[in-house]
Amino acid sequence: MKTINYNVAYHLAENKNWKTSFGVNGMKQWNENKAEEAIIPDYDLFDFGVYGVTAKTWNQTTLSGGLRYDIRSLDNKSLAGEGAERFMAFNKTFSNLSASLGATHAVSEHVSLKANVSRGFRAPNSSELSANGEHEGTNRYELGDRNLKSEVSTSIDAGIEITTNHVDISVSPYFNYISNYIFYNRLLGANGADSSINDAPAFQFSQQSARLMGVEASFDVHPHPLDWLHFENTISFVRGRFTDPVDGSSNLPLIAPASLLTELRGEFANATKVLSNFYAKVEMNAVATQNNFLQDLKRKQQQKDMCYLMPE
Template structure:
């Protein structure tokens, strides 16, 4: 990866330019070796020009993101267990070592181009402030999956979005700080590919809100309320004489809001509590999908009759900060009505419902919704004992549990819930270790993910996932001369023991079985080394 940036500021006129290039070959793990077509490359650049004065500021921000991703399918040869290229096509063959060592992407692959232009204004008007943000975005997502014509765009979503945000911070009144505003977007999608996964559509969002905050001597009280409306206009689409997508219009609206308090009875203790009501309109893919794309290995069916999700959440926390240690604990409970999720469809003959797409049988999924609840807890402990002020022992633990109100095909567990996790890091920070070496650090980390034994097993959608522990290490420092940093260098090794594992949230966990080893799916990244070099350059005019 290469990254560079340059910035300037003179008499309130300021600007910035940056650019990044990344290229990665196929990653490797203990069980799969090199994972075919897990490679990617990425180019992006951007910056801004603006002016900052006593009246506020105005910035014009622009960016361009261009990413190409290989899409892992995980098909294997029955006799050897090796990965197969172009499965299901006349060009199907076993991948060679040269194929695995190359960096050019094979099909299936995806290209995402995102252009963004933002006008960000913050104006001081007497004792109030007016924020005006306008943006235009273009997102072009293309998928290529035809080995006989690699340039053919099987899917091509051309999405254009206009965003607007107006906020007025009113003058302070008896220590009450009030902000009112309106924001939303206009969005339109056109299909320009050979196949169509979702219909062409337009969406208009508008929302208005009021937010207030009151500062007390030892407490802060804040709260707000907003109203949102989303209008969806989905277009009809026919394949020959058959109607693949029926036109429909929907409108979703609801209120949401929150009230929270932060209380500091002492300098070392902070207590927080919050109650919030949320609202989410169904995404277009949830309403109208009818197709498959290579990125998910699923054939998805939407449901145009879905209603909005609403939720009521309670959360609270406590933080204790002393000179030699810090402790934090937070918890939440979220009650969700009409929670939207996808589930695997079953065949009338038993087993998975499969849809044949270009010679490949892909499992079918349907979007559905039910009432559910979600609860979680997160804790942290940071020990930095005196006189060993350079030493830090940081620990964080998190746990989330999600359940439907009623059992669905034998399971009440929510899908896509991460397993409990414990991360511990022992780190030494040495501010000065010589004339040229500064800010040296050395760290050792264990990242333990517990088993997820509460999968959404309904309709064979998910399976349990065993736990695993990864060992990571890193070091870095700044090299200086005459009290100026010449460069900084950072070294890291992740998964030192080269543990073979699968994340519970990975779609590749459900890829094809390796008949030679009996293992199902593709495993995550094995041992990984990285080195990072930062070289600051100063072009200040004397």
């Protein structure tokens, strides 16, 4: 794979507390298979995006917003394997508009509030559109779907930040609605049993609208006079659900469970004559059990019913 990224931006001079900039960026990418096995085809991809952002500050309040338009052109190449066409050639073009509007308000010297509403999109990649092969890293035979549409999200988030001489606290809840959410789905055979290809379970990319909601929070203690000591804690939690159940389950697949990252760090600006900005830390990551995972409840019920019908 070869990738060329480009970015051109122009920042206007600040005028009456207005800060404005605009530009274009994107990338050109080529992918070529040279190994004996191929999961995705050769492809050429070109991304182009144009954007503008601005921010205005009044006393203790800052209002910011932005607009962006993106277009992606994907040219998948034909590729034969074992005497048959394994990947068919096709061209796809995806485009969409993204936008955001947010505000920050300093309630006092130590407390600030923020809120943001935004709209974004993500075009499906070559793997999601055209995969046809066993992924050794996941032990899945993956199949793409060239009819996939772009994911489009609408999100709302808010937050509060408290900063003092001894403690920093931030809490940021969020909600995200995603139409055409792309995910793995287990393929079933004609008899209702799990489907496999080359002894690997078969999965295909699919789409369904989804909702994600969660919270991120941090807690940092740096007590005086021990300014060099930091006790940092970061908590993250997200709950993902389909708007309409998939095979009887509403849980999104591959959603990370709640986690707590704790770090005890000592910073020493002038430790010795040889070392400066030296630090040492101990870190612990505690991850909860994920019980809200995607499972085929309909298939499980069918298998249970079949057990009842089987003669003794």
